[in-house]
Amino acid sequence: MNPGLDQAFFRLRAGASNPPVGIPPTITSQPQNQSAAVGQGALFSVAANASTPLCYQWYFNTNTPITDATNATHTISSVTSNDAGSYHVIVANRAGAATSTVATLSITSAPTNGDWFVSLTGNDANPGTMALPFATLGKAASVAQPGHVIYLRGGTYFPAPPSASPIPAQPRPHQSARLPGEKPYFNFTNQPYGAANRGILFATNAIIGT
Secondary structure, eight states, X not given: OOTTSOOOOOOOOOSOSSOOOOOOOEEEEOOOOEEEETTSOEEEEOEXXXXXXXEEEEEXXXXXXXXXOOSSEEEESSOOGGGOEEEEEEEEETTEXXXXXXXXXXXXXXXXXXXXXXXXXXXXXXXXOSSSOXXXXXXXHHHOOTTOEEEEOSEEEOXXXXXXXXXXXXXXOOEEEEOTTOOEEEOOTTSOTTOTTOSEEEOSSOEEOO
């Protein structure tokens, strides 16, 4: 050995050319179907056996990756109608990847105590609560049951022609009322003269109150 020359040391490993990379993921708990009303929450989760670290990516409607959905759970804090569809996740590590089964999120009607709300700032895709009201009286009438009350927030409504709100013939009709201190108005100028149903048509047993 010449002390004046640079020295190098090498390690000799016998066997495979590459070190083992670990155990590929195996999904042990699949995402489950969910149902939620607009404004409620939904949660999908997955569990897998594998060598760590694990990477997760959730997908919406088959092939659209969801931004920042990279954990074992995917939470939707406030569901909208646009969230309805299918969800799945790919779990991966250095050894491989596994794809979960597809779970579906369905939108359901919100539980109600019989009060429905309509507002100019509402949306007919909403559950019709005071916090998330409908936009039209027709939508509220389509879900109201005998004995329910439809509350109209203040402002001027412009019903599209024709505006028909059929009410089932029941011994206890539903009631439409304004919220205390608010004044709703209906403007029918968008409905042409001569239309068969100019105004609002209530078929039977409707109560319009204040």
